[in-house]
Amino acid sequence: MKIAVCVKEVPDAAVTKRIDPNTKRLDRSGEGALNHFDSQAVEEALKVKESGGDGEVVLVSMGPARALDSLRKALAMGADRAVLVSDDAAPGSDLVATSRALAAALEREGADLILFGQQSSDSDGAVLWAAVADRLRRPVISQVAELTIADGKVRGKRQTEFGYDVIEAPLPAIVAVSDAINEPRYPSLKGIMGAKKKPQETLSGSDLGLDAGTLGEQGSGTNVVALADPPARGDARKIEDDGSAADQIADFLAEKKLL
Amino acid sequence: MTVAVFLEHHEGELQKGSLGVLGKAASLGDDVVGVVLGSGVQELAARAGGFGAQKVYVADASELEAPLPQPRVDALAQLVREQGIDTVLFAASVLASDIAAGLAARLDAGLNWDLVDLAAQDGSLVGTRPALEDTVYADVGWTSDVKLALFRPGTFDPVESGGNAEVEEFTPSFEDFSTQATMVEQAHEESEGPSIEDADVIVAGGRGLGGPENFSLVEELAKALGGAVAATRAVVDAGWYPYSTQVGQTGRTVSPKLYVACGISGAIQHKVGMQGSGTVIAINKDPNAPIFEFCDLGVVGDLHEIVPKLTELVKQRKS
Numbered sequence: 001m002k003i004a005v006c007v008k009e010v011p012d013a014a015v016t017k018r019i020d021p022n023t024k025r026l027d028r029s030g031e032g033a034l035n036h037f038d039s040q041a042v043e044e045a046l047k048v049k050e051s052g053g054d055g056e057v058v059l060v061s062m063g064p065a066r067a068l069d070s071l072r073k074a075l076a077m078g079a080d081r082a083v084l085v086s087d088d089a090a091p092g093s094d095l096v097a098t099s100r101a102l103a104a105a106l107e108r109e110g111a112d113l114i115l116f117g118q119q120s121s122d123s124d125g126a127v128l129w130a131a132v133a134d135r136l137r138r139p140v141i142s143q144v145a146e147l148t149i150a151d152g153k154v155r156g157k158r159q160t161e162f163g164y165d166v167i168e169a170p171l172p173a174i175v176a177v178s179d180a181i182n183e184p185r186y187p188s189l190k191g192i193m194g195a196k197k198k199p200q201e202t203l204s205g206s207d208l209g210l211d212a213g214t215l216g217e218q219g220s221g222t223n224v225v226a227l228a229d230p231p232a233r234g235d236a237r238k239i240e241d242d243g244s245a246a247d248q249i250a251d252f253l254a255e256k257k258l259l
Numbered sequence: 260m261t262v263a264v265f266l267e268h269h270e271g272e273l274q275k276g277s278l279g280v281l282g283k284a285a286s287l288g289d290d291v292v293g294v295v296l297g298s299g300v301q302e303l304a305a306r307a308g309g310f311g312a313q314k315v316y317v318a319d320a321s322e323l324e325a326p327l328p329q330p331r332v333d334a335l336a337q338l339v340r341e342q343g344i345d346t347v348l349f350a351a352s353v354l355a356s357d358i359a360a361g362l363a364a365r366l367d368a369g370l371n372w373d374l375v376d377l378a379a380q381d382g383s384l385v386g387t388r389p390a391l392e393d394t395v396y397a398d399v400g401w402t403s404d405v406k407l408a409l410f411r412p413g414t415f416d417p418v419e420s421g422g423n424a425e426v427e428e429f430t431p432s433f434e435d436f437s438t439q440a441t442m443v444e445q446a447h448e449e450s451e452g453p454s455i456e457d458a459d460v461i462v463a464g465g466r467g468l469g470g471p472e473n474f475s476l477v478e479e480l481a482k483a484l485g486g487a488v489a490a491t492r493a494v495v496d497a498g499w500y501p502y503s504t505q506v507g508q509t510g511r512t513v514s515p516k517l518y519v520a521c522g523i524s525g526a527i528q529h530k531v532g533m534q535g536s537g538t539v540i541a542i543n544k545d546p547n548a549p550i551f552e553f554c555d556l557g558v559v560g561d562l563h564e565i566v567p568k569l570t571e572l573v574k575q576r577k578s
Contacts, residue, residue: 013547017391018391019390019391019395019397024397026391094369094370095360095363095364095369095370096363096364096367096368096369096370096403099360099363099364100364103364122391123390124372124373124390124527125360125372126356127356127357127359127360127370127372127409128360129357129360130328130356130357130358130359130360130361130364131360131361131363131364132364133329133361134329134332134360134361134362134364134365135364137434137435137436138436138439139329139436139437139439139440140328140329140357140361140440141440142328142353142356142357143353143509145496155443158353159353159492159495159496159502159509160326160352160353160354160446160509161269161352161353161508161509161510162269162446163445163446163502164444164446164502165326165442165444165445165446166442166443166444166445167327167440167441167442167443168440168441168443169439169440169441170439173439173440178496179493180492180493180496180497220369220402221363221367221368221369221370221401221402221403221406222369222370222371222399222400222401222402222403223399223400223401223402224397224398224399224400225385225397225398225399225400226397226398227395227396227397227398228395228396228397228398229395229396230389230393230394230395230396231396236554236555236556236557237555237556237557238551238556238557238558238559239556239557239558239559240546240558240559240560241558241559241560241561241564241565245542245558245560245565245568246565246566246568246569246571246572247568247572248556248558249540249542249556249558249565249569249572250569250572250573250576252540252556253517253540253573254576256517256538258460258516258517258538259484259573259576259577
């Protein structure tokens with residue numbers, strides 16, 4: 001079975017994220033890392049591949065050329081190769097433009113199963129799979145906490161506002177996993193050493209038959225008009241425990257007449 | 260300008276979040292229509308008139324019986340094209356988010372998500388979107404002909420207008436791929452245990468507890484404070500604690516006087532379920548946890564040491 005996993009480079013957790021006031025986009029100049037939620041989708045793809053005996057796990061991403069560095073972590077976990085859509089016209093792409101480019105790259109791969117992580121840690125949209133599914137004209141199941149594959153069908157158990165659903169769809173299908181699905185494995189030393197040698201392909205918009213006008217801000221349907229500070233939240237206090245935290249909390253509760 | 264609001268329903272009730280968005284849309288002064296999609300939902304549709312809809316479009320079809328997104332994308336795309344609707348608004352939910360994104364791709368329509376407000380400025384719509392763990396508020400707009408928006412759960416309360424809506428039926432046609440996903444089993448909610456919605460004090464535990472056995476720390480503090488115990492989605496899905504205690508977007512929405520978050524990072528999914536709480540105290544060992552951005556007292560430290568000590572102090576001071 002061929003499995004494609006959509007992954008993204010996000011600012012490293014140690015980087016304080018900021019929005020560039022000129023471009024009104026996230027400043028991506030600092031250290032990057034593989035989006036943690038995506039490593040869970042990679043883990044699930046590897047499990048499916050391992051249980052089936054053979055198959056291929058392909059990473060599909062969009063981002064700056066250097067995003068391949070972050071994708072290598074997923075290759076080190078065990079993914080077989082990586083495809084990165086990278087184009088000077090792509091920065092600023094919103095859901096409409098990003099789903100268009102990813103769908104074009106995924107169309108080329110023709111995978112049986114396409115996996116997404118729960119969300120990206122930078123834009124928090126948690127909706128990209130549904131847009132990609134519509135462009136690829138494939139069934140989609142989102143928020144999946146347990147995934148099983150049998151008889152050419154994928155079955156997902158997921159949590160909604162009202163309890164648990166079990167949804168089934170024939171392959172090829174698109175599945176977005178929830179962060180409850182697994183604990184991603186750590187890459188082995190051998191995996192890390194081998195990752196650089198695995199096939200890594202960079203595609204431009206024109207390689208995918210996309211005009212520059214369909215990418216970036218031009219190809220998007222939304223824009224950021226202005227940025228502002230959040231409304232202030234009263235007199236929030238933050239303390240580090242030096243052994244007296246419990247006392248300080250009790251005093252705080254008494255002060256607020258909650259004790 | 261015609262604004263449509265997707266009205267989600269469950270077990271014969273229009274959802275509060277959708278009705279809240281409907282009220283917001285009506286307050287902007289445009290033509291506001293509701294959309295109800297399902298099976299056997301005619302009577303339900305008429306009720307939206309009482310919450311600000313002038314008209315409600317209804318599609319009643321067996322393909323729309325299960326709450327799955329893709330047939331609903333077909334129905335909404337058809338309605339937008341046939342009725343000249345230029346804006347479609349959704350209260351975010353597991354279902355609505357997937358519908359909105361599918362519709363965005365189908366119509367090449369811009370989708371802004373996680374909005375906490377919407378206003379008309381010089382004839383254009385502008386949304387307010389908190390970003391980067393709510394440390395920045397962005398004003399967002401649309402450059403596409405059709406505009407789509409998802410609102411953060413619990414943003415608007417429904418407003419009873421007492422009006423009546425004209426109900427108009429339409430018959431959607433469905434794409435082959437849209438009906439391939441099927442619901443095998445639906446919504447087995449385990450509803451045992453006390454309700455946390457009415458509690459004045461809630462002590463909640465997350466992944467930072469380290470394991471299900473450590474929920475006893477949370478239970479003992481809750482008992483000392485006379486409160487209820489709640490949990491995050493992560494630990495409920497991991498089987499540490501029952502679903503009926505889950506606070507968050509998928510789970511309960513609570514607004515106690517005191518909310519004590521133990522080992523909870525404060526993901527948006529959790530925040531939307533407890534942001535109406537009076538006083539929030541957070542204990543977490545990660546100083547960068549987002550929860551420190553929206554608590555009144557943030558404690559960076561080891562909850563395994565702090566919580567038992569606090570429980571003892573509370574007991575002492577109460578006696």
